Amino acid sequence: MQTDKVIDHIVNWLKDYAITAKQNGFVIGVSGGIDSAVTSTLCAKTGLDLLCLEMPIHQAENQSDRASAHIDWLQENFTNVKRQSVNLTPVFDSLVTAFPKVENEEERFMSLANTRARLRMTTLYYFAALERYLVAGTGNKVEDFGVGFYTKYGDGGVDLSPIADLLKTEVYEIAKALKINEEIIKAAPTDGLWGDDRTDEDQIGASYPELEWAMKMNDEGKTVNDFENREKEVFSIFKRFNTMNQHKMRPIPICAIPEMLKFTI
Structure with missing residues (x-):
């Protein structure tokens, strides 16, 4: 950098x-x-x-x-x-x-x-x-x-x-x-x-360098089955947090009303 x-x-x-x-x-x-x-x-x-x-x-x-x-x-x-x-x-x-x-x-x-x-x-x-x-x-x-x-x-x-x-x-x-x-x-x-x-690592179960590695592997399309031992554990931790916290990382969902429902029959 x-x-x-x-x-x-x-x-x-x-x-x-x-x-x-x-x-x-x-x-x-x-x-x-x-x-x-x-x-x-x-x-x-x-x-x-x-x-x-x-x-x-x-x-x-x-x-x-x-x-x-x-x-x-x-x-x-x-x-x-x-x-x-x-x-x-x-x-x-x-x-x-x-x-x-x-x-x-x-x-x-x-x-x-x-x-x-x-x-x-x-x-x-x-x-x-x-x-x-x-x-x-x-x-x-x-x-x-x-x-x-x-x-x-x-x-x-x-x-x-x-x-x-x-x-x-x-x-x-x-x-x-x-x-x-x-x-x-x-x-x-x-x-x-x-x-x-308590530290971030205590709460998450992995260090930031480990999470950065897992984030890169995820971006490359890897799955948990591609790894063993500690790498498998870290990747599983990353996927768990990434999946359950998607509601934070995505835009607020909006209920779109179909146009046909906006007109009075």
């Missing part, structure tokens, strides 16, 4: 899109992870306004510390970067209290994890509307179009996706070129929705 040219291409694309849309800049949720660090830096390089939001919800301390340190670094290097911290923990806790009890605690736990992401999306759009900013998405190609590893109308609810055509390994290349904090680069990827230290 021609890393420097890719960076310039994304930065120019972001700036052109915002100017054409007559928006003043971007707002992004900074989590302490590699994707939000890279995306926020690319947005900062446009020279347009960038508002970085910290939105903890029972967040692990190391994630919050990485996010804060990254925003400090951005503000040291770019004059167009602002920050805002919004503690969503009491909002989340109040919402949990208001919800009725359910029998299946495991399903409730998953639903509440997605609720965290949707609370953050709502917060991002609140500030976006105030300042005429675009909400910048942080999803990469594997998450957005391979396994659908994001929350629908949560971190998937954005105005534009600067790194969605980059594989995770390519995001790391960009991060190194941008001189992103080494602590962020070395941190295990996590969605930060559970209030513990």
